[in-house]
Amino acid sequence: MLVLTRRRGEGVTIGPNVRIVVLGIKGGQVRLGIEAPSNVEVHRDEVHARIQEENRMAAGTGAIPLEAFRQLSQRSGVGDPRRRR
Amino acid sequence: MKCRTTRFGTLDIAEEALLTFPSGILGFAEWTRYVLLDHDTEAPIKWLQCVENPELAFVVLDPVLFKPDYQVALGEDALAELESREGDDLSVVIILTIPSEDPTRVTANLRGPLVMNHRTRRCKQLVLSDDIPTRHPLFDTAVSRPGTPATSLQATAC
Numbered sequence: 001m002l003v004l005t006r007r008r009g010e011g012v013t014i015g016p017n018v019r020i021v022v023l024g025i026k027g028g029q030v031r032l033g034i035e036a037p038s039n040v041e042v043h044r045d046e047v048h049a050r051i052q053e054e055n056r057m058a059a060g061t062g063a064i065p066l067e068a069f070r071q072l073s074q075r076s077g078v079g080d081p082r083r084r085r
Numbered sequence: 086m087k088c089r090t091t092r093f094g095t096l097d098i099a100e101e102a103l104l105t106f107p108s109g110i111l112g113f114a115e116w117t118r119y120v121l122l123d124h125d126t127e128a129p130i131k132w133l134q135c136v137e138n139p140e141l142a143f144v145v146l147d148p149v150l151f152k153p154d155y156q157v158a159l160g161e162d163a164l165a166e167l168e169s170r171e172g173d174d175l176s177v178v179i180i181l182t183i184p185s186e187d188p189t190r191v192t193a194n195l196r197g198p199l200v201m202n203h204r205t206r207r208c209k210q211l212v213l214s215d216d217i218p219t220r221h222p223l224f225d226t227a228v229s230r231p232g233t234p235a236t237s238l239q240a241t242a243c
Contacts, residue, residue, distance in 0.1 A: 040162070041162065041212065043212055043214065051212055052112035053112070054219045055110055055111050055143070055180065055194075055197070055210075057184075058143050058144070058182040059141055059143060061143070061144050061181075061185075062185050064130070064144065064183060064188065065189045069128035069130055072128075072150060072151065072223070072224070
């Protein structure tokens, strides 16, 4: 891991078009400003971690509450052409 | 091809039915090839079964069944990964989490939808940047709770 020390207002440039600036430091928290093209996904680490965790739980599925799912399809009118738009 | 699964026994899968997740599903990046199986009942769920790992399968559901207004916007990276071009049919499914201790408390991961390109059979799990729940209760949706914000889920365009 590359480690750099930056002060408030200073930044780092990553590749041709990503820039990260330290906007402020307060009470153990750092405020970052990120300039990146719209096709570069920027997420807090926790978001990825949460989806990974959720995927792991979902992959452990055993029993399926079939009756509840059947009611769901009835309620939404799937399979019933009269209720289709 | 023959595909061994722990839940459904050995399946015979046509090559053209295979789905490829070039980046895998988050947390399962080493497995990239799956097949979508209908559940053998009138329930609207499907199974996304990995053909490379017999144990790995997810229950998925079309969001139109419980969130008719659910929409996702795709960035250029995602479209490139799906090898998408204009006119391609893309569809979205949501992974369900079904807790073993109480299977009726099913939740839907609206934050990490799966997008499929029907022409290229390529798929991707998106990570939506909006504040959208990873555990949306599936069987609560008919109950309107006053004071909660509108259920509109429109991911902002990237």
